[in-house]
Amino acid sequence: MPHYEFFCQECKKLFDKILSLVDYEEGEVLCPHCGSKKVEQWSAFSASTAKKGDKIVPILKKQPGFVDEIVLVSDPDSNRVLALSFWKTSEDAERYQREQYNSVRATLQSLLEAEPVVRTFEVHTSTGHKITAGKAA
Numbered sequence: 001m002p003h004y005e006f007f008c009q010e011c012k013k014l015f016d017k018i019l020s021l022v023d024y025e026e027g028e029v030l031c032p033h034c035g036s037k038k039v040e041q042w043s044a045f046s047a048s049t050a051k052k053g054d055k056i057v058p059i060l061k062k063q064p065g066f067v068d069e070i071v072l073v074s075d076p077d078s079n080r081v082l083a084l085s086f087w088k089t090s091e092d093a094e095r096y097q098r099e100q101y102n103s104v105r106a107t108l109q110s111l112l113e114a115e116p117v118v119r120t121f122e123v124h125t126s127t128g129h130k131i132t133a134g135k136a137a
Helices: 021-026 056-061 090-099 101-111
Strands: 003-008 014-018 039-045 050-052 066-073 081-087
Touching (some): 056 101, 081 090, 090 101
Antiparallel strands (some): 003 014, 039 050, 066 081
């Protein structure tokens, strides 16, 4: 069953719930800390799929030169995440790093167990990464 992560607008706390897809679609999620109905989904994980970035991807899509984002979540440890963003030019990536990265990082701060490591690479080879969420191996 998928594992969902929610953020409570009332008490400002994150919490996890394991819900069947039917329960998720039909149910009402309440914050276990304060009982509020004012919750929003931040992420969803299952054994073979991961959806992360409901807040971040829209910000990235507005950035000049942004091409794509791939988020990989470790099967044995769903707290280990690798996010790869692709940009048209290194200048576009550097502009994002200077102008937007800190606000994106601040949005994710409560989820971080360690400081993110940012590295820049040139794409050497690509066969096109139209891979659907799920097992890519």
